[in-house]
Amino acid sequence: xxxxxxxxxxxxxxxxxxxxxxxxxxxKLTVQLTEELDRELTNRPFYWHYLEKTGGxxxxxxxxxxxxxxxxxxxxxxxxxxxxxxxxQLFTSAKKLAGYVRLYENNGTPAGQQTxxxxxLCVNLKISYQCDRKRDVYQSIGLQLINGRMVSDFHERxxxxxxxxxxxxxxxxxxxxxxxxxxxxxxxxxxKEGIRKEDHSWAEDARKRWQEDxxxxxxxxxxxxxMPESLETxxxxxxxxxxxxxxxxxxxxxxxxxxGTAI
Amino acid sequence: xxAQIHFDSSWQDGLADRVSNDGPWANWDLFKLAVExxxxxxxxxxxxxxxxxxxxxxxxxxxxxxxxxxxxxxxNGKAILADEVGLGKTIEAGLILKEYMIRGLxxxxxxxxxxxLVSQWAAELNSKFYIPAxxxxxxxVWEQCDVxxxxxxxxxxxxxxxxxxxxxxxxxxxxxxxxxxxxxxxNYEFVQSLKKKFCLLLTATPIQNRIExxxxxxxxxKPGHLGSESAFFEKYKKAARSVHDDDHLRDLVNKxxxxxxxxxxGIEWTKRHVETIPITFTTEERxxxxxxxxxxxxxxxxxxxxxxxxTLQREACSSREAVYFTLRNMLExxxxxxxxxxxxxxxxxxxxxxxxxxxxxxxxxELIRKINDKVIIFTEYRATQLxxxxxxxxxxxxxxxxxxxxxxxxxxxxxxxxxxxxQVLIATEAGGEGINLQFCSSIINxxxxxxxxxxxxxxxxxxxxGQKKDVEIYNFAIxxxxxxxxxxxxxxxxxxxxxxxxxxxxxxxxxxxxxxxEHLADIFSQSGSEGEMKIKLDNLSAMVKFAExxxxxxxxxxxxxx
Numbered sequence: 073x074x075x076x077x078x079x080x081x082x083x084x085x086x087x088x089x090x091x092x093x094x095x096x097x098x099x100k101l102t103v104q105l106t107e108e109l110d111r112e113l114t115n116r117p118f119y120w121h122y123l124e125k126t127g128g129x130x131x132x133x134x135x136x137x138x139x140x141x142x143x144x145x146x147x148x149x150x151x152x153x154x155x156x157x158x159x160x161q162l163f164t165s166a167k168k169l170a171g172y173v174r175l176y177e178n179n180g181t182p183a184g185q186q187t188x189x190x191x192x193l194c195v196n197l198k199i200s201y202q203c204d205r206k207r208d209v210y211q212s213i214g215l216q217l218i219n220g221r222m223v224s225d226f227h228e229r230x231x232x233x234x235x236x237x238x239x240x241x242x243x244x245x246x247x248x249x250x251x252x253x254x255x256x257x258x259x260x261x262x263x264k265e266g267i268r269k270e271d272h273s274w275a276e277d278a279r280k281r282w283q284e285d286x287x288x289x290x291x292x293x294x295x296x297x298x299m300p301e302s303l304e305t306x307x308x309x310x311x312x313x314x315x316x317x318x319x320x321x322x323x324x325x326x327x328x329x330x331x332g333t334a335i
Numbered sequence: 336x337x338a339q340i341h342f343d344s345s346w347q348d349g350l351a352d353r354v355s356n357d358g359p360w361a362n363w364d365l366f367k368l369a370v371e372x373x374x375x376x377x378x379x380x381x382x383x384x385x386x387x388x389x390x391x392x393x394x395x396x397x398x399x400x401x402x403x404x405x406x407x408x409x410x411n412g413k414a415i416l417a418d419e420v421g422l423g424k425t426i427e428a429g430l431i432l433k434e435y436m437i438r439g440l441x442x443x444x445x446x447x448x449x450x451x452l453v454s455q456w457a458a459e460l461n462s463k464f465y466i467p468a469x470x471x472x473x474x475x476v477w478e479q480c481d482v483x484x485x486x487x488x489x490x491x492x493x494x495x496x497x498x499x500x501x502x503x504x505x506x507x508x509x510x511x512x513x514x515x516x517x518x519x520x521x522n523y524e525f526v527q528s529l530k531k532k533f534c535l536l537l538t539a540t541p542i543q544n545r546i547e548x549x550x551x552x553x554x555x556x557k558p559g560h561l562g563s564e565s566a567f568f569e570k571y572k573k574a575a576r577s578v579h580d581d582d583h584l585r586d587l588v589n590k591x592x593x594x595x596x597x598x599x600x601g602i603e604w605t606k607r608h609v610e611t612i613p614i615t616f617t618t619e620e621r622x623x624x625x626x627x628x629x630x631x632x633x634x635x636x637x638x639x640x641x642x643x644x645x646t647l648q649r650e651a652c653s654s655r656e657a658v659y660f661t662l663r664n665m666l667e668x669x670x671x672x673x674x675x676x677x678x679x680x681x682x683x684x685x686x687x688x689x690x691x692x693x694x695x696x697x698x699x700x701e702l703i704r705k706i707n708d709k710v711i712i713f714t715e716y717r718a719t720q721l722x723x724x725x726x727x728x729x730x731x732x733x734x735x736x737x738x739x740x741x742x743x744x745x746x747x748x749x750x751x752x753x754x755x756x757x758q759v760l761i762a763t764e765a766g767g768e769g770i771n772l773q774f775c776s777s778i779i780n781x782x783x784x785x786x787x788x789x790x791x792x793x794x795x796x797x798x799x800x801g802q803k804k805d806v807e808i809y810n811f812a813i814x815x816x817x818x819x820x821x822x823x824x825x826x827x828x829x830x831x832x833x834x835x836x837x838x839x840x841x842x843x844x845x846x847x848x849x850x851x852x853e854h855l856a857d858i859f860s861q862s863g864s865e866g867e868m869k870i871k872l873d874n875l876s877a878m879v880k881f882a883e884x885x886x887x888x889x890x891x892x893x894x895x896x897x
Contacts (some may be wrong), residue, residue: 073375081368088364154375155389157465163372170361170369171346172353195346196370198377201338204411204533205381206438210374227370235363252354256347264340274381275337281411288559295563305530306558312505313411313532316338322346323373324366327354 073154075099079139082152085162089169099140100147105132112165173326175235176243177334183242189329191217191248193255194226196323199267203278203316211263214328214335215255217248222262223335230328245329252327260320267318275316282314378438382408386433386464393463395430396800398600399423402593403430412440412533413556415512415592420539420792421799422595425456428508428535429464432482435533436466441505443481444468445529448510450486451739451746456510457484471495477502491525505532512536515555516548526555539792546571549588557591605776606805607798611822613814614698619690623658624651624816626686630679645817649715652818653782655690656718658683695811696726699779702809703732703759709775711760713793715782720761723781727759734759773801780810783821820872 073081079099086093086103095102105113110132111120123130136149137158152159176189192214199209214226223229239245250258289306293299353360378385384404387395395403398418406414406427412435416424435441446468448456453470460468460482469476471485477498487509490499507529509515515523515536534556547568553561561567561584571584597604616624627647650657662680703710714720720736727734735749735757753760754774775797784790798806812822 081371084364084368088362088368153391155391155465157467160376163376166365166369166372170365172350172360173363173366174353174358174360175363196373198373200439201381202440204440205407206378206440207381208377208379210377212370231367237360237363252350253347256344256350260342264342267340272337279337285411285557285559288557290559292554292559292563295565302528305528309530309532318338318340319343320340321343324361324369325346325350326360326366 075139075153078152078154078159081159082137082139082162085166094134095136099143100136100138100149102134102136102149104134107132112169113161167323171324173237173324174328175237175326176239176245176329177331178234178236178240178243179331179334180234185242187240187243187331189239189243189245190332191246192226192328192330192335193217193252193259193325194230194328195256195259195325196227197263198321198323199263200319200321201274201316202319203275204281204313205274205278207274210323213259213262215250215259216335217250217252217255218246220250220258222259226335229335233330233334235328239329243329263320272316278314278316282310285310285314376437384430384434385437386430389437390433390464393426395426396423396600396602398595399427399430402427402595403434405593406431406535407434410591410593412506413531413535413591415536415538415552415556417538417592417594419594419596420795422597422600423800424537424539425459425510426463428510428537429460429466431535432460432506432508433464433466435506441533443502443504444483444506444508445490445499445502445504446482446484446508446510447487447490447526448484450488451741452510453484453486454744454747460484474498487522487525491521496525500528504530506534507531508535508537510537512552512555513538513548516551518551518554523551523555531556539795553588553591560591561587602800605798605802607794607808608805609808609810611810611812612698612702613819614694614811615814616816617690617692617694619686620651620655620694620813623655623683623686623690624648624813626683627651627658648817649782652813652816653695653714653716654693654719654722655687656722657716659687660716660718662687693722693726695781695813696723698811699723699781700727700730700732702779703727706777706807708777709753709758709760710777710779711762711772711775711797712779712781713762715763715784717763719781720763723761727761732759733757734761736760737762739763771799771801772796773799773803776802776804777807778809780808783810783812783818820869823872 076098079101082101082103083093083096086101086109089109090106091109092104093101094104107130110116110130114133120130122128136147138144138147138149138151139153141151150156150158179187194212194214196212197210199211201207201209212225212227214223214229215221216223248255286307289303289310293303384400384407386403387393387400399422402416402418406412406416412431416427418424418427432441432444436444446456446460457468457470460466466482467480468482468484469480471477471483471489474494476483477495485495489495507526509526515526517523518527536552536556538552550561550564550567554564562570627644630644647658647661650661662683666677666680699712712723714723717738720738724734724736733756735752737746737749737753737760741749749760750772753772760772760775778794778797780790780793784793794806794808810822812819
């Protein structure tokens with residue numbers, strides 16, 4: 073992630089959370105936090121607790137971020153780069169605050185005509201392949217809740233559309249035949265089926281490494297009449313170190329009502 | 336199925352709630368941001384390092400990156416990091432910890448380091464790696480913080496010990512791990528009982544001559560890697576006393592250990608200049624030294640006491656204060672006071688009282704004035720340290736003391752005083768470990784340790800990454816004393832000072848004769864005459880030379896990278 077991208081991320085994060093910018097220059101940003109965002113980011117529960125008890129006037133913090141250190145060498149402010157804990161706090165916060173959406177496509181239906189909108193379930197996922205190493209894969213899947221059609225890279229198509237949180241004039245939604253819950257089950261099955269067909273040599277290799285270390289361990293305690301407690305500890309540690317696992321987690325998702333020609 | 340698939344279904348409940356309550360729904364912009372953020376933090380590959388991309392203000396050296404990569408990709412996160420002093424093992428360990436944290440494979444980590452380095456480690460992890468490491472100060476830290484830095488001596492004691500055993504550590508890092516070479520110690524037992532999913536053992540002096548030390552260290556990391564204890568010793572103890580002598584064993588050790596030498600790193604190091612400064616005793620100093628030496632031939636008396644003559648001789652080469660301190664202890668600890676014994680010591684004390692100048696201190700003063708810059712003086716003796724501080728102050732030179740026994744805060748403070756205010760730092764041996772003083776480029780070895788490893792650690796305080804100037808090392812040796820013999824052997828014959836420890840390792844292990852320090856002590860205390868001592872020293876140096884010649888032209892030996 074380059075510095076200008078990070079700068080752009082900051083602007084979008086704070087403006088979509090309703091914050092005002094006191095200063096917005098290339099490389100420097102001063103943000104007046106809202107009360108909600110102060111609670112979310114500044115970690116001062118005692119202050120807020122105190123205010124609640126005393127009924128005082130909230131005074132949310134103002135933060136200054138620098139994304140171009142060289143342009144503002146003497147400026148006081150937090151330098152934000154890809155490794156800074158603050159950026160990752162914002163990443164986590166964005167995920168937490170934006171787990172679910174419901175949106176409608178607005179294709180500018182002319183007055184007098186009625187446009188039907190089809191219901192879609194969108195799920196953005198992270199698949200983690202984990203043993204003593206780790207790798208992640210991102211997937212976005214859309215499931216049409218009437219005919220069960222499934223589409224991949226769904227989110228990437230959504231971002232190209234004109235979407236609004238309110239149902240547009242002259243549009244109406246069709247009722248889903250598939251419940252979101254069973255839609256999600258279908259997506260889950262499809263993913264698992266796909267994963268099973270993948271190359272699993274990484275997991276087989278991990279199991280081999282695991283077995284090798286287990287053999288060594290047995291060899292080490294060979295001939296001991298009593299097995300020491302540390303043997304069990306070592307075995308548990310090896311299981312945690314090597315056991316291959318695939319974890320699928322949902323980043324976010326939601327319901328999208330789209331025109332018949334959208335996808 | 337080779338891997339279990341687990342689907343996190345917690346998201347679906349939230350969706351059901353929002354459908355039935357008609358919201359609340361997030362805004363579209365934030366939703367898109369969340370996806371972008373997640374894509375940015377995705378780990379695209381099992382291989383490679385993510386950490387450097389998140390540490391724009393840190394520029395790891397190529398060998399440090401290589402170590403991190405090798406540990407993660409080929410050593411399954413269990414390794415002995417044994418780079419030579421000053422190559423940045425802390426950076427390597429930090430990179431590996433960071434990499435595992437980014438990949439989500441490590442959440443809780445325990446870092447055990449010498450007490451004097453606890454705050455330095457915690458500060459470096461925070462400032463260089465953005466790892467929120469907490470220095471252990473209160474017992475609740477173990478449970479509340481994910482990354483804790485502590486001294487092993489604190490950790491192994493209750494109430495800490497019990498709490499630590501309940502924690503599930505993903506990574507354990509142990510600095511100065513060569514201290515765990517004895518598997519009968521409480522420290523060893525403590526570390527052995529920790530659950531170690533991933534584990535890094537850091538040491539600059541991993542393989543000395545003893546094969547059991549390497550066995551114990553490797554077995555701590557990966558039990559069974561070198562077989563069971565009985566099978567191992569049956570196989571190797573008789574055949575070879577050093578790891579170098581067995582190709583199979585060498586390969587095994589190299590699978591769990593990485594050792595970079597200065598020469599391997601491709602970095603341009605500043606030079607080391609070594610100068611031996613011969614010093615002549617004053618008549619009074621000589622009388623004291625000779626009186627001590629002559630006791631060797633007398634029956635009973637001092638030789639039967641727990642204090643060895645050799646210690647007194649070495650002290651006499653350092654300062655009269657050092658001798659006096661030991662003599663006083665000898666008198667105090669003597670249980671049955673014999674008149675002869677007291678007379679003997681009384682005689683020595685009278686000789687001490689007659690000494691009015693310290694020849695070495697005079698020389699040091701002259702040198703410090705000539706250098707006219709920061710200087711570190713190393714001495715083995717506290718009494719000498721105190722004397723030197725007083726002596727330098729008499730001549731208007733500012734100095735600060737440094738000892739291993741100082742508390743963390745005091746060490747940091749002394750280091751800062753030295754950097755900003757004082758010209759001279761006077762350190763005892765124990766103070767040699769773990770502080771970085773690369774802003775200084777001159778060392779005076781006021782007296783010499785006989786263990787070459789300790790000498791390398793002294794030099795390593797200043798001749799390390801970040802040193803901009805050539806390093807000057809001045810060795811003081813009193814003519815016609817034990818000290819001169821040692822220096823001649825170590826410096827002139829083995830060429831110790833200009834060699835760095837990596838080469839030395841090879842030579843030492845080739846010796847197959849136990850540690851050099853033991854040898855020297857044996858030679859100096861058992862020899863009946865000056866002549867016998869010289870012959871034995873010559874033998875020793877001949878053996879070192881022989882080992883060195885054997886090594887010539889061979890590929891990288893055991894401690895190197897494959």
